[in-house]
Structure formats: C-alpha cells, structure tokens
Amino acid sequence: MTASELILISIVIPTYNYGHLLPRALDSVLGQMANDVELIVVDDGSCDNTNEVLATYATRCPRLHAIHQANAGAAAARNRGIREAHGRYALLLDADDELLPNALDTLRSVVKIKPEAGMVLGAQLSVFPDGRERLRLASPVPVASPRELTRLYLLQKRISISHCCSLFRRDLLLQRPYPEQLRNGEDIPVFAYLLVSAPVATTDVPLAKIYKHADSLRHSRDKEEAYALSIVHEVFEHLPVECQSLRKRYAAQRYLSLFRAALNAGDRAQARRFYSKAIRLNPSQSLRWSYLSKALRMLFGG
Structure with a gap:
C-alpha cells in the first residue's frame, strides 16, 4: 500500500492575499497532523507575502503541498486542491479560519462509525469582529427523500452547511466540482448535490473557528x-x-x-x-x- 493510499483526510486551503492570516490556519492543522492526513494549500495568484509564508512553513512541514496558480477564484482553487488530493475525504478550510484542537480525531471517530457518510457536519464557533464567540451546533439532517432534503436546504433553510466544519467525500466532490464561473454562492450547488447523494453524519463537537467579517455582508449588484x-x-x-x-x-x-x-x-x-x-x-x-x-x-x- 502506497503512502497516498493511507490518506484518510485531505485538508485543502484555498488562499488569496491572506498571508497575514494564513499562519493561524496552518498552525491549527499542523498541530494535529498525522500519517493519514495531508495538507494542500492552493495559492490563487496572491500578490502579498503568501509565497514567503508558504516557503517558511514548507521547511517546517515537508508534507505541506503548496500549489501556485494564476488567480481564478475560490471555486477554481478548491477544485484544483481536490483534484491533487489523495484522501477519501476532503476538509476545505478557508485561509482566514482555523481548526479547533481534536477536530481531526473527532472526524476520524465519526467516519469510523458511519463509513458510508458522504458528508459530516460539525459544530462551529462563530467569531465576530468585536471578539464575541457563538457556538452553532450542526443542523440535524433527517433520513428523507432527495426532494425533501433539497426542500429543507434550499427553501426552508433548515439545514446549514459550511466549509471548515464539514467533511466531504472526495469522490462526490469530483463528480460535482465547484462551478468556477460563480464568484460567490458557488458552494450552494455542491452542498445540495452532496446532501442528496449519500447519508449525512453529524457531530455536536465544535470543529472550527469561523471568523465573520463586516465586508462579508456586502454584495455587488452588478448583473x-x-x-x-x-x-x-x-x-x-x-x-x-x-x-x-x-x-x-x-x-x-x-x-x-x-x-x-x-x-x-x-x-x-x-x-x-x-x-x-x-x-x-x-x-x-x-x-x-x-x-x-x-x-x-x-x-x-x-
């Protein structure tokens, strides 16, 4: 069995001009690296100090795989990392967020109990600009028809799915890549597909800190x-x-x-x-x- 065949979880971090925050995300992963985990960072054409940050970290962690590409957007960066990965599962960590300690141990335990899961949804700590933190538990996902699950997710908004605190089966992500022509909302088609394609497992253990930014509320009305x-x-x-x-x-x-x-x-x-x-x-x-x-x-x- 080759080393790549031993990989259970591929952590993919797409980044663009987040060199000042990337160390926080990297440290949160490196603190719980193991033989069944790989770390891939896709630098999506950054023009800040991201390249220097990655070079410094590569000397500390030879297993960090840094990919540099021309700027093409978050969807393209995620797709590239997923294609280059080897794990059965992928965790897509945003460069400005961080994994909580024992997140990977928790995910290993969940998929061991429910290996057929196509997606694992975990709890998260939302961190607001003023420093307040709020715990958000994983959405309960009923055993239901694809139509009912789609209705609950898209129309009722009763099912919440986020990067960073979710684990996805990589073969499903390869079947439904992120639409690269979309620069926001590109996760909705992928999450909808994952939801109806395989069973969903949940855990109320917080897996990540997700940082909220004031500018995340601004959306362009162009087209x-x-x-x-x-x-x-x-x-x-x-x-x-x-x-x-x-x-x-x-x-x-x-x-x-x-x-x-x-x-x-x-x-x-x-x-x-x-x-x-x-x-x-x-x-x-x-x-x-x-x-x-x-x-x-x-x-x-x-």
Missing part, C-alpha cells in the same frame, strides 16, 4: 439577476429528476432576495420588477407577509 439565475441552473443541473419540481420555487426565492436587495438600495423600479417575477413563479411564497408588507410599503410610498 445580479443573471447571476442569481446561474446559481439556480447550477443547483438543479446535477440534482435528481424528483427534485426538479422545486426549481421554480427556488428561482422565486432568489428573486425575492433580489427584491429585498433592490429595496435596501433604494431602487424601487428594480424591486417592483423582481417582486413581479417572484409572484409569477410562486405566488404563495411571494405573498407571505414578510415580503408582501415590504411590497405594499413600496407601492404606496410607506
């Missing part, structure tokens, strides 16, 4: 409608036939999100157009009071 429809297409492109009946409802939900964003930006003309499209796609969803009240205030100048 926002085309972008939202691209996400809808990517999500349903790889889902089973029984899930396709949810496509219109999910498209309506995306339009309702566009409606809210347009209202917040003071663009009432676009808000009216987006709300009209949402109603045509799914009247019952669009006429919920949380949306209807905003639409009425918009129409009557409230």
